Amino acid sequence: MLSDQIQTQINRELGKYPANQKQSAVMAALRFVQDEKGWISDDDMADIAVVLDMPQMSVYEVATFYHMYNLKPMGKHMLTVCTNISCMLCGSAETVAHLSKRLGIGLGEVTADGKYGLREGECMGACVDAPMFTINNKKLCGRLTNEKIDQILAELDKQ
Amino acid sequence: MINIEIDGKHLEVENGSTVIEAAHDAGIYIPHFCYHKKLSIAANCRMCLVQVEKAPKPLPACATPVAEGMKVFTASEQAVKAQKGVMEFLLINHPLDCPICDQGGECELQDLAVGYGGSASRYKEEKRVVLPKDIGPLVSAEEMSRCINCTRCVRFGIEIGGQMELGQAFRGEHAEIMSFVSGTVNSELSGNMIDLCPVGALTSKPFRYKARTWELSRRKSVSPHDSLGSNLAVQVKDNRVMRVLPIENEAINECWISDRDRYSYEGLNTSDRLTKPMLKQGGQWQEVEWQVALEYVANGLRQIKSGAGAEQIGALATGGSTLEEMYLLQKLLRGLGSHNVDFRLRQADFSADGKQAGVPWLGTSVAELNKADRFLIVGSFLRKDHPLLAARIRSAVKHGAQANIIHSADDDLLMKISNKSIVAPSAMVASLAEILQALATEKKVAVDNSVQPLLQGVAASATAQAIAKSLASGERGVILLGNFAQQHPQAAQLQLLAQNIAALGNAKFGFLGEAANSVGGYLAQAVPGASGLNAAAMLAQPRKAYLLLNVEAELDTQNSQQAIAAMQAADMVVCMSAYKHQGVEYADVMLPISPFTETSGTFINTEGCVQSFKGTVKPLGETRPAWKVLRVLGNLLKVQGFEFDSSEAVRDEALNGVDVLSKLNNSLQGLTVQTVSTTGGLQRVADVPIYASDAIVRHSAPLQATQDAMAPCALMHSDEMKKLGVKSGDLVKVNVGQGSAKIKVSADDTLPDGVVRVAAGHAATAGLGAMFGSVTVERV
Numbered sequence: 001m002l003s004d005q006i007q008t009q010i011n012r013e014l015g016k017y018p019a020n021q022k023q024s025a026v027m028a029a030l031r032f033v034q035d036e037k038g039w040i041s042d043d044d045m046a047d048i049a050v051v052l053d054m055p056q057m058s059v060y061e062v063a064t065f066y067h068m069y070n071l072k073p074m075g076k077h078m079l080t081v082c083t084n085i086s087c088m089l090c091g092s093a094e095t096v097a098h099l100s101k102r103l104g105i106g107l108g109e110v111t112a113d114g115k116y117g118l119r120e121g122e123c124m125g126a127c128v129d130a131p132m133f134t135i136n137n138k139k140l141c142g143r144l145t146n147e148k149i150d151q152i153l154a155e156l157d158k159q
Numbered sequence: 160m161i162n163i164e165i166d167g168k169h170l171e172v173e174n175g176s177t178v179i180e181a182a183h184d185a186g187i188y189i190p191h192f193c194y195h196k197k198l199s200i201a202a203n204c205r206m207c208l209v210q211v212e213k214a215p216k217p218l219p220a221c222a223t224p225v226a227e228g229m230k231v232f233t234a235s236e237q238a239v240k241a242q243k244g245v246m247e248f249l250l251i252n253h254p255l256d257c258p259i260c261d262q263g264g265e266c267e268l269q270d271l272a273v274g275y276g277g278s279a280s281r282y283k284e285e286k287r288v289v290l291p292k293d294i295g296p297l298v299s300a301e302e303m304s305r306c307i308n309c310t311r312c313v314r315f316g317i318e319i320g321g322q323m324e325l326g327q328a329f330r331g332e333h334a335e336i337m338s339f340v341s342g343t344v345n346s347e348l349s350g351n352m353i354d355l356c357p358v359g360a361l362t363s364k365p366f367r368y369k370a371r372t373w374e375l376s377r378r379k380s381v382s383p384h385d386s387l388g389s390n391l392a393v394q395v396k397d398n399r400v401m402r403v404l405p406i407e408n409e410a411i412n413e414c415w416i417s418d419r420d421r422y423s424y425e426g427l428n429t430s431d432r433l434t435k436p437m438l439k440q441g442g443q444w445q446e447v448e449w450q451v452a453l454e455y456v457a458n459g460l461r462q463i464k465s466g467a468g469a470e471q472i473g474a475l476a477t478g479g480s481t482l483e484e485m486y487l488l489q490k491l492l493r494g495l496g497s498h499n500v501d502f503r504l505r506q507a508d509f510s511a512d513g514k515q516a517g518v519p520w521l522g523t524s525v526a527e528l529n530k531a532d533r534f535l536i537v538g539s540f541l542r543k544d545h546p547l548l549a550a551r552i553r554s555a556v557k558h559g560a561q562a563n564i565i566h567s568a569d570d571d572l573l574m575k576i577s578n579k580s581i582v583a584p585s586a587m588v589a590s591l592a593e594i595l596q597a598l599a600t601e602k603k604v605a606v607d608n609s610v611q612p613l614l615q616g617v618a619a620s621a622t623a624q625a626i627a628k629s630l631a632s633g634e635r636g637v638i639l640l641g642n643f644a645q646q647h648p649q650a651a652q653l654q655l656l657a658q659n660i661a662a663l664g665n666a667k668f669g670f671l672g673e674a675a676n677s678v679g680g681y682l683a684q685a686v687p688g689a690s691g692l693n694a695a696a697m698l699a700q701p702r703k704a705y706l707l708l709n710v711e712a713e714l715d716t717q718n719s720q721q722a723i724a725a726m727q728a729a730d731m732v733v734c735m736s737a738y739k740h741q742g743v744e745y746a747d748v749m750l751p752i753s754p755f756t757e758t759s760g761t762f763i764n765t766e767g768c769v770q771s772f773k774g775t776v777k778p779l780g781e782t783r784p785a786w787k788v789l790r791v792l793g794n795l796l797k798v799q800g801f802e803f804d805s806s807e808a809v810r811d812e813a814l815n816g817v818d819v820l821s822k823l824n825n826s827l828q829g830l831t832v833q834t835v836s837t838t839g840g841l842q843r844v845a846d847v848p849i850y851a852s853d854a855i856v857r858h859s860a861p862l863q864a865t866q867d868a869m870a871p872c873a874l875m876h877s878d879e880m881k882k883l884g885v886k887s888g889d890l891v892k893v894n895v896g897q898g899s900a901k902i903k904v905s906a907d908d909t910l911p912d913g914v915v916r917v918a919a920g921h922a923a924t925a926g927l928g929a930m931f932g933s934v935t936v937e938r939v
Contacts, residue, residue: 057326
């Protein structure tokens with residue numbers, strides 16, 4: 001079941017669209033679920049389909065099309081490292097290697113304690129700060145060096 | 160109209176059409192995969208790229224509208240180069256498994272690869288792999304690596320089937336066709352996706368690895384399973400039906416068929432087919448020669464006639480019997496001096512007999528349903544009873560028509576329903592009367608005197624007023640009475656009300672015929688007339704002898720418990736059937752007769768279209784076409800006029816040069832209306848599930864493995880269940896009439912209060928009484 005908070009958020013979103021085009025809110029609805037739970041389960045998609053009066057398969061199509069939706073739990077702090085051209089030229093391979101070493105996981109994996117997830121991302125549109133990663137798709141961390149990464153991880157460890 | 164030029168040919172085409180439509184109309188073929196004339200334009204396969212003058216690059220012909228003065232080149236150097244390029248891309252990930260692919264030989268990709276593909280691939284990398292899916296017992300999605308992502312199956316589901324069961328998940332190279340959470344595809348039209356699939360990704364599960372397309376001979380036939388009369392291509396190998404496909408007929412089935420039509424053939428060669436005549440002697444069944452069996456029947460009938468009188472003989476046929484069979488059956492009976500013959504086995508109310516101006520029919524042509532703008536559908540499990548008519552109505556609704564429903568169950572019709580009134584069966588007459596009342600008020604006219612008694616004390620509800628408004632605002636309204644309305648104990652009153660509503664609303668009204676020959680049965684005179692007993696009376700007042708043509712008494716009748724009792728009490732029961740069925744318990748003779756694939760015959764569909772067909776395979780074992788069996792019986796009993804040498808001769812005598820269309824008339828005159836007081840308590844709502852509708856379907860293993868064929872439950876509103884103290888999944892005892900059945904109970908809150916929905920036509924509920932009327936439910 002979708003929480004009351006998600007339900008409220010979806011209702012507010014629905015106000016932006018004509019009453020007969022509820023499915024316009026599907027991307028927002030998926031985002032609300034992910035923000036709250038960290039990932040989107042099949043049951044959540046089925047619930048969204050009911051709320052937005054659309055086929056379950058349509059919700060699934062959208063959820064699988066965009067890679068920023070997590071279809072499995074990706075840990076409390078999901079780090080998405082950009083590996084596109086600018087970041088690559090500025091050493092994103094080193095960023096990934098360092099994170100892998102520190103966390104003991106590869107791309108697309110989650111630490112055993114469920115605290116960290118690591119994944120590859122596409123251009124975040126801020127190449128001036130390359131290389132970079134995001135934390136839970138929300139917080140952008142740029143001009144990464146191994147020391148800076150250690151510092152960020154130390155802060156996250158405290159949370 | 161605008162002028163364009165395709166490959167140097169000057170054409171005048173409709174404004175708004177696309178290049179590919181214009182080209183195909185002019186007989187110029189443009190290669191394509193994702194384009195299909197009945198589906199929306201996706202333009203994702205890019206195979207139909209053509210050169211257009213002044214366009215900087217090739218354009219997809221399926222998505223390019225024609226424009227005045229446009230010059231199109233479909234086979235120019237630029238066009239062919241583009242098409243070959245697209246083909247190379249399509250083949251990159253397509254497996255080279257044609258030798259083991261079921262689609263081989265009838266594959267659009269294979270065919271076009273011959274013309275546009277290279278002789279060798281330049282691609283050296285690994286091909287993508289898509290995991291197999293299990294989407295149910297009918298459609299196989301085992302080799303999804305073959306999919307070229309044209310999305311025809313997805314669009315079919317959304318646009319024609321009305322539900323999106325398949326979709327394209329993920330993206331780019333990872334895109335794949337799948338169902339949500341590995342669900343099965345449950346649409347009653349799902350088999351059409353196989354026809355639409357241009358490659359071997361979706362194939363027919365029962366047909367897999369059975370035969371190659373070039374080994375099959377293709378013979379025309381007509382579907383015996385519903386009143387539409389879909390045109391079939393029955394494909395045969397070694398005198399065995401291997402597969403059934405649609406034949407395009409725009410006026411009837413367009414290019415589709417329902418799964419029932421497509422997969423019923425799997426029931427044709429099962430081990431319980433009756434292949435030799437059988438006689439019960441001293442309580443033991445013995446296989447005998449035809450001559451012995453027929454003489455036994457003739458003697459028996461002669462004895463009963465001379466002893467008890469001819470009126471002690473009754474004959475029942477299913478509505479799916481051919482015109483010829485029904486004609487000879489009634490001719491035989493009448494020759495013996497009995498008028499007790501009927502094919503309306505599920506009907507309860509026969510008060511319209513003799514007051515009907517003609518043969519009840521659809522009231523409009525099938526094709527016109529697409530153009531109607533208002534519907535009032537009374538008592539119909541539309542999707543399951545008439546899958547393709549439902550698709551037509553769905554299409555009309557999509558184009559702006561309003562659908563209004565009166566029914567006792569609220570199954571999802573997968574279309575927008577403007578207004579609905581879901582009431583108990585006993586309230587249906589009143590519900591329809593309310594609409595008439597509201598419509599009369601709306602139009603400010605008086606209603607006909609004949610229906611006045613039904614309007615007494617009726618006050619139109621808000622829903623009735625909304626439906627009346629909807630009907631009044633339309634120009635091409637259609638009022639349709641479904642199977643449920645025809646089987647209803649006040650069917651004639653429903654008909655009279657519908658007739659009056661249609662008259663006030665300037666609408667057409669008619670019946671969604673119950674069976675393949677619902678119209679044909681009347682024209683074959685397989686109805687009792689004034690001096691005979693109808694189907695219900697024949698069972699209520701048991702006869703000494705019954706001739707059953709295709710009938711399984713416990714599954715095909717309105718009151719199965721009464722039917723079984725009548726059969727068991729009779730001195731002689733002759734079962735003419737393709738199957739060994741429950742009849743072995745009450746019959747004395749079992750005569751093996753041919754199903755539709757093994758006999759020639761005629762079906763007259765619900766719009767009055769006469770369609771004759773030939774046998775597609777030889778009769779199995781010693782099975783014989785029923786018309787031949789009846790002919791011999793006629794000769795043995797020395798009944799006049801049984802010298803037929805072909806089924807065509809029987810048909811010509813039956814129709815005797817009549818103009819079928821002139822015989823069709825739904826008008827009801829002089830009906831004395833009696834209002835029925837209802838008793839309290841629960842009422843039964845009985846549907847005949849889609850895969851329980853006739854014997855062939857009931858024997859088809861793949862159809863019986865679908866969700867629609869699940870064992871029937873007693874469905875009730877959860878409030879009613881609370882009153883009884885039962886919960887979903889509990890076993891309950893359902894009592895109807897003298898009979899009872901133990902089945903599971905399940906909650907269905909779309910049902911009105913005071914009803915229990917228990918399906919008929921299934922062995923689990925065959926012991927129950929009538930399909931309508933009071934029912935009690937007990938905890939076990």
